[in-house]
Amino acid sequence: MKLNTLTKKEKKNLIRILIALSLFVVIFVFDKIFVLANVFDGKFGWLFPFLLYLCVYLIIGYDIIFKAIRNILHGQFFDENFLMCVATLGAFGLAITKGVLNEQIEGFDEACAVLLFYQVGEFFQSYATNKSRKSIAALMNLRPDYANIKTNDKIKKVDPSEVNVGDIIVVNPGEKIPLDGVITNGSSTLDTKALTGESIPREVTLNSAVLSGCINISSKIEVKTTKKFYDSTVSKILELVENASSQKSKAENFITKFAKYYTPIVVFVALVLAIVPSLFTSNWTTWIYRSLSFLVVSCPCALVISIPLSFFAGLGLASKYGILVKGSNYLEKLNKANIFVFDKTGTLTKGNFVINCIYPKNNYEEVLRLASIAENGSSHPIAKCILQKYNKSISNNNYFLTNIAGQGVIAQKDDEKILCGNEKLMQNNNINYTKCNNAGTVVYVAKNEQFVGYIQISDQIKDETKEVISQLKFQGIKTIMLTGDNEDVAKDVAQNIQIDEYKSSLLPQNKVEQIENIMASKKSQDTVCFVGDGINDAPSLMRSDIGIAMGSVGSDAAIEAADIVLMKDNLKAILFAKKIAQKTLRIVKQNIAFSIAVKVAILILSALGITNMWFAVFGDVGVAIIAILNAMRVNKIKNV
């Protein structure tokens, strides 16, 4: 615990606790050695220790007494301040009664100790929550304070919200990019750590799209904005984080409900305990004392605080690694998720096409050259990847290109005729072609009615996919892949990554139907999680129990529709998110069980008179501190 991390209020409280504690110890020791009650003789022997302890009591408890009176005036009878006052003042009263009755004087020390430890507990809670808040506050540092807007070669500092779409802003090294945009001048490296948790800086040059929230590291860049501040990535993310946990988990709801009934019940039992046995035994002081011990443990605060604290730590930790969870209820659901449905392209695979093989191998160049002529000028990813592979300028390029929908392209020049497309194109032109047996998209090439060869293209599976799927399966999770690709491609990928099930040839609307089928046929305890890249799968993200959108920084629809957003395009984040969810929930359950068990144990032991008020307050504050320390363990979860 570092002193300089404390707030002003905490420092003040800490000093107060230390003063009261040292005074208390001095008086307590003196009392035990010299017996303060003997200072005055006879009937007023209690007066001296009473006054000394009262000083300590007032130092440590003046605010509690003040709050208690105020809340009672507001009609809140189950206020913990009030109950604390009743318990401690009651203990004072009992001690005075004993003094007046000339019995052995005891109990003043207890009353002070109860308040003292109560304050220690409060202090600890406040310290823990503030500390945990700071971890989220670090994320809030994403918020840019200003933008340097450039107009007529003059640069003016303005609020980011005043910048319009299309304005040119200047971002100096060390500054945060305030709005999303495209670089119009300069090149640099960006630190995207705060946004994605990725520690490797990203290189950007002319025409690169840049996201707000990144920090410009190396040199000055000019950016033409493409979004208003409120639509920019950084605003969307901040909104998400600020709104997180407005969705409360079942555990949190349970605990608030528990707290609502716990205090009144304990107070009621205390009342019964004070009156009923005393009527039979006439031993009023003993039973009143026992019932006062009840009041000491009547505050449910420790329990109430440790649960959101655990969840908050979980959410904070996740966001540190670029995993944004929209609320603690989703952490709870993710913990239970046992059916994972993946979209293929862009999620399990990289979504970029590469050439797998070219047939015939001996005339490699020729196949590529002809295909490049036909595909020249197309913006289709497949065409792009062929042109990229050929990587030469296409000479005397005055072919006449005809697009045949669903088949391919025919390129003609003089007496030369190039066919480039799928099997259908070959069949329709009566070309004797060699069929490719590997899965993937195949482009067949023919020239002047003669088959030249084919190019087989496929989407690359991400490096981590196989490991992630096997890890999930190891945890007993069912994995399903949905894809728009044909059966062959789907089967090949599915076998390669060893996914449990796959559904192929799905149009976007079919994917939602599949999700709905899975949701309808699942058992009640099953939880379905859909993972997509956020591109036109928003409906699936919404329909499933939990929707995870990945690598979707900048995609508003995905951030809107998903429950968990992975800012980094890496599937391993799913395993980490799941791990955080599991550990957090385990800690939450431990805290609930432990706190309730100890409280009930204290109540029973107090009622039987086995323990005294000292034990009650130690137990109560101890539980709070242990529960909070346990909650802090969430921060120690290691990345996978």
Added chain:
Amino acid sequence: MKKIIKLEDLDCASCASKIENAVKKIDGVDFVSVNFMTQNMVLKANDEQFDEILKKVVKKCKHIEPECTLIL
């Protein structure tokens, strides 16, 4: 209309839920969630009466937790 209100000096978790329960009962409030950890209140309420409801919310909070200030 939805508004996020910062709650300053919200000191205990059970007070947060007390405030939440009290605000829930105000007429015209569609949704309210008080988050002790972020010290925020997310309030969704009827557009036309929003200002009026907001006044009631402030009053309720002052009543339950006088130390706690709402930053609107």
